[in-house]
Amino acid sequence: MPVLEGKELRIVGFLCNWCSYGGADTAGVGRFNQPTDLRIIKVPCSGRIDPLFVVKALMNGADGVLVSGCHPRDCHYAEGNFYARRRLEIMHKFLPILGYEPGRFEYTWVSASEGQRWQQVVTSFTEQIHKLGPAPKIVGPEASDTLSLMQAAL
Amino acid sequence: MKIGVFVCHCGSNIEATVDTAAVAAAAREFPGVVFATDTMYTCSEPGQDEIVDAIKEHNLGGVVVASCTPRMHEQTFRRTVERAGLNKYLFEMANIREHVSWIGKDREANTNKSVDLVRMATEKLLRNRALHPKKFTINKRVLIIGGGVAGIQAALDCADGGLEVVMVEKTSTIGGKMAKLDKTFPTVDCSSCILGPRMVDVAQHPNITLYAYSEIEEIKGYVGNFEIKVKKKATYVDWKNCTGCGICMEKCPSKKATDTFNEEIGKTTAINIPFPQAIPKKAKIDPAFCTMLKKGKCGICAKVCPSGCIDYEMKDEFITEKVGAIVTATGFDLFDWTVYGEYGGGRYPDVITSLQYERMLSASGPTGGHIKRPSDGKEPKNVVFIQCVGSRDKSVGRPYCTGFCCMYTAKQAILTKDHLPQSQSYVFYMDIRATGKLYDEFTRRAMEEYDTNYIRGRVSMIYPKGDKLLVRGADTLMGTQVEVDADLVVLAVGAESSAGASELAEKLRISYDSYGFYMEGHPKLKPVETNTAGVYLAGACQGPKDIPSSVGQGSAAAAKVLGLFSKDQLESDPQVSIVDIKRCIGCGKCIQTCPFGAIKEIDFRGMVKADVIETICQGCGICTSTCPQGAVQLQHATDNQILSEVNALCQF
Numbered sequence: 096m097p098v099l100e101g102k103e104l105r106i107v108g109f110l111c112n113w114c115s116y117g118g119a120d121t122a123g124v125g126r127f128n129q130p131t132d133l134r135i136i137k138v139p140c141s142g143r144i145d146p147l148f149v150v151k152a153l154m155n156g157a158d159g160v161l162v163s164g165c166h167p168r169d170c171h172y173a174e175g176n177f178y179a180r181r182r183l184e185i186m187h188k189f190l191p192i193l194g195y196e197p198g199r200f201e202y203t204w205v206s207a208s209e210g211q212r213w214q215q216v217v218t219s220f221t222e223q224i225h226k227l228g229p230a231p232k233i234v235g236p237e238a239s240d241t242l243s244l245m246q247a248a249l
Numbered sequence: 250m251k252i253g254v255f256v257c258h259c260g261s262n263i264e265a266t267v268d269t270a271a272v273a274a275a276a277r278e279f280p281g282v283v284f285a286t287d288t289m290y291t292c293s294e295p296g297q298d299e300i301v302d303a304i305k306e307h308n309l310g311g312v313v314v315a316s317c318t319p320r321m322h323e324q325t326f327r328r329t330v331e332r333a334g335l336n337k338y339l340f341e342m343a344n345i346r347e348h349v350s351w352i353g354k355d356r357e358a359n360t361n362k363s364v365d366l367v368r369m370a371t372e373k374l375l376r377n378r379a380l381h382p383k384k385f386t387i388n389k390r391v392l393i394i395g396g397g398v399a400g401i402q403a404a405l406d407c408a409d410g411g412l413e414v415v416m417v418e419k420t421s422t423i424g425g426k427m428a429k430l431d432k433t434f435p436t437v438d439c440s441s442c443i444l445g446p447r448m449v450d451v452a453q454h455p456n457i458t459l460y461a462y463s464e465i466e467e468i469k470g471y472v473g474n475f476e477i478k479v480k481k482k483a484t485y486v487d488w489k490n491c492t493g494c495g496i497c498m499e500k501c502p503s504k505k506a507t508d509t510f511n512e513e514i515g516k517t518t519a520i521n522i523p524f525p526q527a528i529p530k531k532a533k534i535d536p537a538f539c540t541m542l543k544k545g546k547c548g549i550c551a552k553v554c555p556s557g558c559i560d561y562e563m564k565d566e567f568i569t570e571k572v573g574a575i576v577t578a579t580g581f582d583l584f585d586w587t588v589y590g591e592y593g594g595g596r597y598p599d600v601i602t603s604l605q606y607e608r609m610l611s612a613s614g615p616t617g618g619h620i621k622r623p624s625d626g627k628e629p630k631n632v633v634f635i636q637c638v639g640s641r642d643k644s645v646g647r648p649y650c651t652g653f654c655c656m657y658t659a660k661q662a663i664l665t666k667d668h669l670p671q672s673q674s675y676v677f678y679m680d681i682r683a684t685g686k687l688y689d690e691f692t693r694r695a696m697e698e699y700d701t702n703y704i705r706g707r708v709s710m711i712y713p714k715g716d717k718l719l720v721r722g723a724d725t726l727m728g729t730q731v732e733v734d735a736d737l738v739v740l741a742v743g744a745e746s747s748a749g750a751s752e753l754a755e756k757l758r759i760s761y762d763s764y765g766f767y768m769e770g771h772p773k774l775k776p777v778e779t780n781t782a783g784v785y786l787a788g789a790c791q792g793p794k795d796i797p798s799s800v801g802q803g804s805a806a807a808a809k810v811l812g813l814f815s816k817d818q819l820e821s822d823p824q825v826s827i828v829d830i831k832r833c834i835g836c837g838k839c840i841q842t843c844p845f846g847a848i849k850e851i852d853f854r855g856m857v858k859a860d861v862i863e864t865i866c867q868g869c870g871i872c873t874s875t876c877p878q879g880a881v882q883l884q885h886a887t888d889n890q891i892l893s894e895v896n897a898l899c900q901f
């Protein structure tokens with residue numbers, strides 16, 4: 096089933112298991128209403144997130160990608176979010192080269208207790224993506240070429 | 250792989266805003282899915298039996314349950330599929346409750362989103378492999394951090410259960426806040442009479458090693474095998490020989506040192522033993538006030554000490570301890586009330602905190618149990634208590650209720666009357682929260698038998714009037730303003746997380762809430778566990794708690810540790826990284842990034858390769874996203890598995 100035509104855009108979230116996924120759960124338990132566009136992929140640590148995942152998601156049709164991990168210094172694995180920060184910071188510079196507005200990608204820190212903060216993050220990111228509208232779609236044979244170029248560059 | 254999908258109604262929790270039958274119907278079209286259904290309560294016994302039956306009947310090789318968060322029931326369902334003979338990693342969950350049905354009411358959008366999440370789960374499951382845990386031996390020693398009443402309880406229960414216990418306490422004596430209290434509600438029994446013997450037990454128990462005046466420097470390792478670096482702070486007194494005679498204290502000429510044990514009611518000497526019942530009863534020098542340490546002049550204590558314990562050259566010492574589990578019992582601290590300008594912000598000496606008042610009431614305290622005004626040493630007649638100072642007040646960032654202040658205020662009002670029969674107590678309160686056993690009866694006694702004047706309302710202003718303090722507030726029940734000429738004002742200051750709580754959490758790798766209180770594994774079902782295996786919580790470090798609850802949690806944490814140690818071996822989580830030797834080029838990048846030193850260099854037929862030590866790997870996957878070759882892959886979260894989820898979401 097596609098996203099709801101005219102209502103939703105395709106937003107993919109990569110959330111670390113220990114903090115942000117828990118924060119999203121806390122938001123649910125607190126019944127903090129959120130837009131329905133976002134789909135969450137759980138990863139053990141934000142340090143597990145390969146920038147390639149973000150690019151892949153955008154190239155395959157996502158309109159926005161949101162990454163969220165533990166606050167700096169609170170990483171369950173001590174330093175995973177520092178690696179994440181370094182890797183993901185590059186994305187803001189890299190995406191325009193691929194033809195994506197930098198605003199289509201965001202990374203943030205949300206702890207397991209911050210249900211309300213999660214609600215705000217999701218709401219404002221979804222609004223931001225709706226303002227940008229659907230992302231340009233890269234299709235055809237060049238797509239895989241671009242991707243392998245990306246892979247090499249990263 | 251033949252996949253079965255179970256979409257849970259969760260009663261009406263999910264079904265009310267998700268068409269679960271439609272989700273199941275859509276799932277039947279997904280690759281690999283041979284069976285899909287919606288069920289009322291998947292986690293219930295009949296719900297689980299349905300899964301077991303379906304696995305057998307349809308010869309399923311994997312199962313997806315779309316229901317609540319995996320943090321709730323992943324373990325439950327993994328056991329279910331195991332019961333039917335499947336490997337427990339051939340299972341995936343789609344979170345359609347916390348992440349869907351509970352956060353919006355649009356049934357169409359929710360149903361659609363749920364279908365997406367189930368598709369994602371099935372695509373991942375198609376790439377799952379059976380994983381098998383390894384066994385490893387555990388070190389059956391336990392570390393207790395914090396020697397308040399909660400930590401003491403946990404330590405004694407563990408030690409009595411036969412475990413070796415290491416206790417690390419930040420200050421130079423154990424006992425925590427309870428050691429400072431005079432009497433305790435609701436029985437009004439003497440605090441040091443019930444705590445003192447327990448403290449002595451800690452000191453004398455053959456299974457307990459106590460490091461007082463010490464802190465946690467570093468924590469390495471994982472459940473079953475932690476390595477702790479303890480910093481023993483320099484006391485400048487050799488504790489092996491110190492007998493606690495106190496002669497140094499008598500002779501020390503520097504008598505203006507901060508008396509933290511007595512909450513700064515009075516001063517102490519630069520070399521001091523915090524109180525006569527201290528455990529351990531040993532002297533330490535406060536370097537900020539010692540003239541010898543500051544100026545190299547004096548040295549009197551060294552001359553008078555009969556055991557020759559004084560060592561002005563002493564340095565901090567570091568000790569390594571190996572344990573298999575950790576109980577954190579670091580308690581709480583008091584809110585800094587001086588932010589309240591209306592109470593004088595600290596300018597009036599006769600406005601004191603509740604804990605200072607406890608020290609004043611205590612027979613072994615600095616006033617010998619006499620209630621005296623700090624300003625002139627006179628006995629007060631009118632005593633005003635103000636509740637909720639730094640509790641239930643958003644304007645100072647403390648919206649929560651401390652929970653025990655109503656009770657201790659009632660206690661202090663009762664004790665005031667006992668000490669000074671001619672006195673009159675007033676209590677300004679917001680609500681009376683006395684929900685424990687015999688608690689409400691207790692606050693009523695304060696009002697009815699002890700004639701305490703309870704005024705419902707807040708105080709707007711305190712200002713000096715002659716040698717008294719004029720307390721002006723509202724009586725919201727009468728709808729009037731009240732003014733009381735007070736001789737002494739006692740503030741029921743609320744609890745906040747203990748100083749350094751977040752730094753310790755970082756070392757323990759546990760979560761804390763926005764106030765710094767540690768987060769339990771589950772608010773209802775895992776009240777003493779944390780999300781880090783082998784680390785447990787006891788007492789007020791998890792949230793404000795009175796003594797009975799702190800002690801209860803101390804025992805509960807001990808029970809968890811004893812349960813953990815009832816096995817000789819633990820199973821390691823097989824969701825660890827492995828190196829594909831053929832792809833590995835031996836660049837060593839993974840070795841550098843692994844935060845746990847879990848990857849080592851090996852020689853493989855003359856070539857350098859990386860190899861993961863399974864029992865050390867914590868499964869973060871940092872190496873996987875570092876490796877330029879994709880050679881090291883975190884099992885159960887491989888590149889292929891995550892990309893299959895991405896594709897499942899983005900193919901349209």
Ligand SMILES: Cc1cc2nc3c(=O)[nH]c(=O)nc-3n(C[C@H](O)[C@H](O)[C@H](O)COP(=O)(O)OP(=O)(O)OC[C@H]3O[C@@H](n4cnc5c(N)ncnc54)[C@H](O)[C@@H]3O)c2cc1C
Pocket residue numbers: 394395396397398399400417418419420422423424425426427430432433434435463464465578579580581582603604607653657660747748749753787788789790794795796797799
């Ligand atoms: C004025 C007042 C009156 C009260 N009266 C009563 C009463 O009558 N009845 C009742 O039931 N409750 C009463 N309480 C509540 C009671 O004090 C608490 O329930 C109790 O102290 C909680 O025990 P705890 O062990 O969790 O924490 P604490 O007593 O705070 O002990 C924590 C210990 O951990 C140590 N520590 C902290 N951080 C570290 C670290 N990083 N490393 C090592 N050690 C560390 C501290 O030094 C301390 O020794 C009162 C509280 C106050 C403020």
Ligand code: SF4
Pocket residue numbers: 500501502503519520534538539540541542547548549550551
């Ligand atoms: S050296 Fe002097 S000032 Fe310092 S602790 Fe000893 S007696 Fe006190």
Ligand code: SF4
Pocket residue numbers: 825826842843844845846847848861865866867868869870871872873883
């Ligand atoms: S997943 Fe990799 S980086 Fe993380 S602990 Fe295991 S070996 Fe180390």
